Amino acid sequence: MEKSNPGGDYTISTNPDLLDLGFIHDFLSTKSYWAQGRSRETVALSIRSSLCFGVYAPDGRQAGFARAVTDHATFAWVCDVFVDEAHRGKGLGKRLIQAVVTHPDLAAVKRLVLGTRDAHELYRRYGGFESLRNPERWMERPRS
Secondary structure (H helix, E strand, C coil), rough: CECCCCCCCCCEEEHHHHCCCCHHHHHHHHHHCCCCCCCHHHHHHHHHEEEEEECCCCCCCCCEEEEEEECCCEEEEEEEECHHHHCCCCCCCHHHHHHHHCCCCCCCCCCEEECCCHHHHHHHHHHHHCCCCCCCHCCCCCCC
16 A cells, blocks of 8 residues: 655555664654553564554655554554654644555454544544543453
């Protein structure tokens, strides 16, 4: 899947060969609030086991990332979504979320979920997400 905007500057792709593991690991393990200290090996395994979306600048360098953990039929968890600070303010987060929710492998999935600390409005407006209807039904088994 390749998508570019009318200006032809930034591109969003699901081609796993384009992903820059070093860039993704650095952001997740040092700059994100949710994956501090995540090992490079864990990041690599998570990428291999997910449908990944890369955002690429005009020069080809990676500028953002998102992944969906999915069975491609009934459920998908959208996670590790980010746009590098140097590329923010250009609508890339909006385009990235729209690319995720309209991707053919996810468009028919009955339930997409995600967690966010501070981007609720972005996900509502551009991804169609809403608060859990029955949060009392959801459980988790956290590990330290």
